[in-house]
Amino acid sequence: xxxxxxxxxxxxxxxxxxxxxxxxxxxxxxxxxxxxxxxxxxxxxxxxxxxxxxxxxxxxxxxxxxxxxxxxxxxxxxxxxxxxxxxxxxxxxxxxxxxxxxxxxxxxxxxxxxxxxxxxxxxxxxxxxxxxxxxxxxxxxxxxxxxxxxxxxxxxxxxxxxxxxxxxxxxxxxxxxxxxxxxxxxxxxxxxxxxxxxxxxxxxxxxxxxxxxxxxxxxxxxxxxxxxxxxxxxxxxxxxxxxxxxxxxxxxxxxxxxxxxxxxxxxxxxxxxxxxxxxxxxxxxxxxxxxxxxxxxxxxxx
Amino acid sequence: xxxxxxxxxxxxxxxxxxxxxxxxxxxxxxxxxxxxxxxxxxxxxxxxxxxxxxxxxxxxxxxxxxxxxxxxxxxxxxxxxxxxxxxxxxxxxxxxxxxxxxxxxxxxxxxxxxxxxxxxxxxxxxxxxxxxxxxxxxxxxxxxxxxxxxxxxxxxxxxxxxxxxxxxxxxxxxxxxxxxxxxxxxxxxxxxxxxxxxxxxxxxxxxxxxxxxxxxxxxxxxxxxxxxxxxxxxxxxxxxxxxxxxxxxxxxxxxxxxxxxxxxxxxxxxxxxxxxxxxxxxxxxxxxxxxxxxxxxxxxxxxxxxxxxxxxxxxxxxxxxxxxxxxxxxxxxxxxxxxxx
Numbered sequence: 001x002x003x004x005x006x007x008x009x010x011x012x013x014x015x016x017x018x019x020x021x022x023x024x025x026x027x028x029x030x031x032x033x034x035x036x037x038x039x040x041x042x043x044x045x046x047x048x049x050x051x052x053x054x055x056x057x058x059x060x061x062x063x064x065x066x067x068x069x070x071x072x073x074x075x076x077x078x079x080x081x082x083x084x085x086x087x088x089x090x091x092x093x094x095x096x097x098x099x100x101x102x103x104x105x106x107x108x109x110x111x112x113x114x115x116x117x118x119x120x121x122x123x124x125x126x127x128x129x130x131x132x133x134x135x136x137x138x139x140x141x142x143x144x145x146x147x148x149x150x151x152x153x154x155x156x157x158x159x160x161x162x163x164x165x166x167x168x169x170x171x172x173x174x175x176x177x178x179x180x181x182x183x184x185x186x187x188x189x190x191x192x193x194x195x196x197x198x199x200x201x202x203x204x205x206x207x208x209x210x211x212x213x214x215x216x217x218x219x220x221x222x223x224x225x226x227x228x229x230x231x232x233x234x235x236x237x238x239x240x241x242x243x244x245x246x247x248x249x250x251x252x253x254x255x256x257x258x259x260x261x262x263x264x265x266x267x268x269x270x271x272x273x274x275x276x277x278x279x280x281x282x283x284x285x286x287x288x289x290x291x292x293x294x295x296x297x298x299x300x301x302x
Numbered sequence: 303x304x305x306x307x308x309x310x311x312x313x314x315x316x317x318x319x320x321x322x323x324x325x326x327x328x329x330x331x332x333x334x335x336x337x338x339x340x341x342x343x344x345x346x347x348x349x350x351x352x353x354x355x356x357x358x359x360x361x362x363x364x365x366x367x368x369x370x371x372x373x374x375x376x377x378x379x380x381x382x383x384x385x386x387x388x389x390x391x392x393x394x395x396x397x398x399x400x401x402x403x404x405x406x407x408x409x410x411x412x413x414x415x416x417x418x419x420x421x422x423x424x425x426x427x428x429x430x431x432x433x434x435x436x437x438x439x440x441x442x443x444x445x446x447x448x449x450x451x452x453x454x455x456x457x458x459x460x461x462x463x464x465x466x467x468x469x470x471x472x473x474x475x476x477x478x479x480x481x482x483x484x485x486x487x488x489x490x491x492x493x494x495x496x497x498x499x500x501x502x503x504x505x506x507x508x509x510x511x512x513x514x515x516x517x518x519x520x521x522x523x524x525x526x527x528x529x530x531x532x533x534x535x536x537x538x539x540x541x542x543x544x545x546x547x548x549x550x551x552x553x554x555x556x557x558x559x560x561x562x563x564x565x566x567x568x569x570x571x572x573x574x575x576x577x578x579x580x581x582x583x584x585x586x587x588x589x590x591x592x593x594x595x596x597x598x599x600x601x602x603x604x605x606x607x608x609x610x611x612x613x614x615x616x617x618x619x620x621x622x623x624x625x626x627x628x629x630x631x632x633x634x635x636x637x638x639x640x641x642x643x
Binding site for chain 1: 366369373392393396397462465466467501502503504505509512513516517518624627628629630631632633634635638639642643
């Protein structure tokens with residue numbers, strides 16, 4: 001019967017099979033997610049309890065209850081690294097948006113299939129490489145004898161290599177590349193949901209392409225921009241390999257501090273306190289960001 | 303359905319019947335991956351299998367990963383043998399993860415150099431030094447005779463040191479300030495004065511090699527074996543040993559507590575200390591043998607970081623590994639707070 005109906009009508013709404021909604025199957029399907037959530041919760045509790053226990057030099061076991069790990073975090077150094085982290089995340093999210101928006105726009109609106117495929121492949125391919133591989137390739141590009149410096153030297157534009165490695169500029173550049181695929185995919189999803197009739201209406205009323213973009217497309221894609229920037233921000237917050245290798249210990253983010261002070265020296269309680277503080281900072285920053293971006297989100301299509 | 307069940311039961315039976323047999327006829331060794339694993343596979347493990355007929359299986363991972371895994375499987379260790387650095391070995395030992403060694407079962411251990419006898423639980427398998435290595439083509443006018451030469455203002459923005467372990471440079475600063483590792487605070491001011499010369503801090507062996515190869519940091523406090531490897535690859539590096547000596551590093555071997563194959567493990571360690579095996583280790587990785595009776599090729603023996611006599615061992619800066627295990631966190635934190643950031 002279904003076959004007969006689908007022949008006459010291209011879109012058929014199929015009632016969900018009663019078998020799937022039956023309790024036993026639901027339980028089976030939900031089990032993996034529940035187990036994962038349980039695993040994450042246990043790990044989180046472990047980190048929390050480590051953060052309030054004393055470090056015993058020369059031992060892997062943590063000692064009794066203490067708040068000294070959090071007190072130690074009050075040094076100006078940690079405030080600076082936390083602020084640096086927020087600033088690097090902001091720069092990365094901002095520049096990823098600037099670079100990603102035209103790509104997402106081209107991906108959605110170009111009628112040319114070849115360009116569409118080219119953009120898609122260019123954007124998605126980096127996802128197949130690990131963060132470490134991508135970062136190593138940036139060392140080759142940014143180094144003193146790297147691609148940029150050797151080209152500039154050959155062209156006679158500079159006399160001695162420009163320092164890109166171990167600087168915020170280098171770290172942000174590599175992080176933008178690492179974050180770009182996520183941003184483009186999120187922006188493309190938002191752009192493709194915009195009803196084309198709005199743009200056509202603007203054009204028919206005499207608006208040029210730039211005006212249509214600024215007054216129609218850009219505001220309607222605001223929810224995508226907010227989602228993309230939030231994701232890029234949160235994603236960059238946990239960056240480790242890129243600041244570790246490109247920053248070379250001179251540009252540090254929270255995760256690098258966790259590694260430097262906790263992991264590499266076996267001081268797990270202090271590392272856990274840093275993690276908890278970092279997590280709190282992420283929540284606060286993202287909450288602030290959402291609060292500021294709330295008017296923008298409302299601009300989306302209704 | 304019934305058929306599937308029968309098949310599953312049969313498979314389970316087959317698996318359980320296999321496990322004891324498999325567990326009996328192999329020795330599991332935990333070690334770092336890559337060339338470290340290959341080094342032992344090609345030397346001690348090869349000879350051990352030839353002599354006993356028992357194959358060696360490796361489980362590999364980073365220092366901390368393996369330590370954590372060992373801690374989590376305390377009562378039924380995943381490996382029979384563990385290789386780790388001497389001070390990290392103390393963390394295993396302090397947590398009761400290592401078997402106390404019966405040296406009468408390791409006759410070759412009598413030839414061990416004195417500093418390689420780390421503890422009743424772990425013994426040095428080979429050694430190396432952290433010393434000064436520099437790009438001969440990029441650093442021309444600076445002589446390195448003493449560790450003090452690292453403070454030369456000519457080296458501003460040229461130096462790299464490991465970020466995972468600052469103990470070498472901390473203890474060197476203490477020594478240059480007339481103190482030692484136990485009074486490391488006396489070298490704080492000295493080390494702070496070195497800050498302008500640091501360009502970066504490398505995060506692992508590969509990172510160290512890359513920063514030397516591309517000339518980003520033409521001077522490094524470097525692991526001798528890594529520098530020798532890069533010289534072999536054609537990178538123009540000079541490795542020098544300052545008059546105060548290099549900072550001795552020892553990678554150790556131990557038997558995991560609760561290993562059901564302790565007897566085989568003892569045989570394995572005895573094979574590791576075989577003079578021929580030790581000479582092979584020196585040849586392959588340009589590390590120092592841990593025993594004094596290894597017949598090391600004279601060309602290898604003259605390399606910095608390879609010791610064949612007790613006097614050579616004694617000339618190096620040897621930070622007590624137990625003290626180092628206890629101090630690493632404090633040193634690391636001080637270094638991050640005062641030098642890196």
